[in-house]
Amino acid sequence: MKIEGSADADGSRRSGADRKWADNAIRTIRAENNRSADTHLYAVPLPEQWGIQLYLKDESTHRSGSLKHRLARSLFLFGLVNGWIREDTTIVEASSGSTAVSEAYFARLLGLPFIAVMARTTSQEKIALIEQFGGSCLLVENASDVYAVAEDVAATCNGHYMDQFTYAERATDWRGNNNIAESIFGQLGLEQHPVPDWIVVGAGTGGTSATIGRYLRYHSHPTRLLVVDPENSAFYPGWLADTAEQPTGLPSRIEGIGRARMEPSFIPTVIDRMVQVPDAASVGAMRHLDSYAGLHAGPSTGTNLWGVWQTVARMLSDGRRGSIVSLMCDGGERYAGNYYNPEWLASQGLDPAPYEAVISRFLDTGEWTAD
Structure with missing residues (x-):
């Protein structure tokens, strides 16, 4: 028997709210694709x-200007159906630019904050596009550091590290x-x-x-x-x-x-x-x-x-x-x-x-x- 106000009841309500938000987020992304x-x-x-x-x-x-638009859409859907992305999640990515631009676009579509971890050599034009779509950029001197820095950022800001370099091959059917x-x-x-x-x-x-x-x-x-x-x-x-x-x-x-x-x-x-x-x-x-x-x-x-x-x-x-x-x-x-x-x-x-x-x-x- 569930008792009103118990941990189980609170957890159930939270789970239901998460599921409702995720359902709407998936519908929003699919509608964008349909348009x-x-x-x-x-x-x-x-x-x-x-x-x-x-x-x-x-x-x-x-709309976000590159091949990575497809990947970003797939990664967001993959994160949503796995329960990794919630209404209060900060999206974090390690990127050389274009994936971050596309993910910033989809994060804004869902009303989520977005942080791109990129090498300092990334073109200024791409940085400007990420910021135009509401994202922020964390630039690192050594390109090989982007993975670890992105993981650390996600761990400290209630975030989800999208990790395109791991999930790209499995997020698309x-x-x-x-x-x-x-x-x-x-x-x-x-x-x-x-x-x-x-x-x-x-x-x-x-x-x-x-x-x-x-x-x-x-x-x-x-x-x-x-x-x-x-x-x-x-x-x-x-x-x-x-x-x-x-x-x-x-x-x-x-x-x-x-x-x-x-x-x-x-x-x-x-x-x-x-x-x-x-x-x-x-x-x-x-x-x-x-x-x-x-x-x-x-x-x-x-x-x-x-x-x-x-x-x-x-x-x-x-x-x-x-x-x-x-x-x-x-x-x-x-x-x-x-x-x-x-x-x-x-x-x-x-x-x-x-x-x-x-x-x-x-x-x-x-x-x-x-x-």
């Missing part, structure tokens, strides 16, 4: 005689249910090659590559998954070694992708091929896309494209026809002060011009002259 149109899948022109079609899925058109892979295949339905030969993505948490790789296998698509990785990142050597040993790398100079350690959400076994991309090549491909196709993207999109152009060259050499899909992860306006700034590039020792020339020459001649 949102899908992102565009652009056809990037290639020489017609090649018989190869290239498509870029423009994730910059999400890889079988379908409106994930990015299902969206790509739906949008390709009326194209000449509706089942692409390759999908090319980068890895930050590893969540996107895990979702796409699992989706391809679950639906028995012959499409192969290429993951591109910036120089010095731990993902490429980790995939190459195929052992239990965990390689370490350096903090990535390409915001949003590449990590100094093998993140728990990175699933090497779903990846068919990996390519390591020089940082200057990422910037060169980003800049070339702007002049060639009028698409103003960020540097991680450039990393994708360096892998794309290598793949197109290989298909062309093998006499294969078909299609390739990659992602435009975010817009270039977030990087006006660094990757689009010649002075900043020079200070980093990055010269994108030779890599731009390689791509231009390839599109003119069909000959790929880089490794």
Whole structure:
């Protein structure tokens, strides 16, 4: 028998209030998704005689401006259904920028405070966006410290550490249910090659590559998954070694992708091929896309494209026809002060011009002259 005012009764009332708030929060996030149109899948022109079609899925058109909008939505829903996020919870995340921007957006949607723990090198444009969505930023000198600092912050402020680097691969339903892979295949339905030969993505948490790789296998698509990785990142050597040993790398100079350690959400076994991309090549491909196709993207999109152009060259050499899909992860306006700034590039020792020339020459001649 329950006694009025007992601990059990109070606990029951608290549990009921939590459940009611969570139900409304989930409905709010699902309603936001229901109001949102899908992102565009652009056809990037290639020489017609090649018989190869290239498509870029423009994730910059999400309300929070990047591919991470999908991840943030999934992480919030995952936290809510697990009972980790409540009405009085402070949301905390370790992020290189774009995930924090998207999580700040969803935190504000639910009326929750948000704290992003980021490296001090994060672009000022991203910091401003986080603050614009009502979040606050805690900057650390060493990028490898973001995990521990985020955990500490959450523990001291009644918070929930979202931990994108652990939960990204499990928060999204890889079988379908409106994930990015299902969206790509739906949008390709009326194209000449509706089942692409390759999908090319980068890895930050590893969540996107895990979702796409699992989706391809679950639906028995012959499409192969290429993951591109910036120089010095731990993902490429980790995939190459195929052992239990965990390689370490350096903090990535390409915001949003590449990590100094093998993140728990990175699933090497779903990846068919990996390519390591020089940082200057990422910037060169980003800049070339702007002049060639009028698409103003960020540097991680450039990393994708360096892998794309290598793949197109290989298909062309093998006499294969078909299609390739990659992602435009975010817009270039977030990087006006660094990757689009010649002075900043020079200070980093990055010269994108030779890599731009390689791509231009390839599109003119069909000959790929880089490794």
